[in-house]
Amino acid sequence: MSKEIILIVEDDADICHLIQLYLEKDYHVIMAEDGKKAIERFHAHSPDLILLDILLPEIDGLEVCRRIRNVNEEVPILFLSSRSEYEDRILGLDAGADDYIIKPFDPGEVLARVKAHLRRKEIALKQSNENVSLMKFGDLEVNLDNYTVLRNGDRVHLYAKEIQLLFFLIQHPNHVFSIEQLYERIWGENKFGDYKTVKVHISNIRKKLEINPAKPEFITTVRGFGYKFSPEN
Secondary structure, eight states: OOOOEEEEEOSOHHHHHHHHHHHTTTSEEEEESSHHHHHHHHHHHOOSEEEEESSOSSSOHHHHHHHHHHHOSSSOEEEEESOOOHHHHHHHHHTTOSEEEESSOOHHHHHHHHHHHHHHHHHHHHHHHHOOOEEEETTEEEETTTTEEEETTEEOOOOHHHHHHHHHHHTSTTOOBOHHHHHHHHTOSOTTOOTHHHHHHHHHHHHHHOSSTTSOSSEEEETTTEEEEOTTO
16 A cells, blocks of 8 residues: 655755654655745645645745645645744634644654544545435535535535534534534544634634624534534524
């Protein structure tokens, strides 16, 4: 069996090679030192996961992420960045990233995150192939088999983690999940987890799905507890 391909996009050669040392035993690793080469190697190699720095020469990581998402909504993208402010994380997740790792980091953390995301991706693919399931909630139509979401007949474009999060909530209607529980179910049990990631993804889903994101019909907040999918709204 061929190894899964990991694309590391990082202009610091020492960091890049350190991550490579931790990953190359289990994965086929390719590298790019700037945004332009990252896009070229993405198209040439179709990686299974991308580790992407934000501050890059030629084209910054946010724009690289957006361009990749224009052609592939499913490949996991994990940002590597020294920019730890909450607003910067939101920018990264809004651009389509699945997760965010702050520098300096333990290479073991990177390896754990990579394994968790690839494992979740594999589980999601298996579940999508098991059976066809079309669900309708008023003008919202969700196909659990081909991972499509329609609102009023128009396609709602969601990234992989947004789809997984939405589908998990839909499959457990009216069940309230805490932020911690959602992170563990979608991102995997991981001591390095940043639970703010869940809040940002919920916000992004609402922006794309809800007619009025400030007054959501489907993904509602239960104050002090978490979130639930409300099919009868």
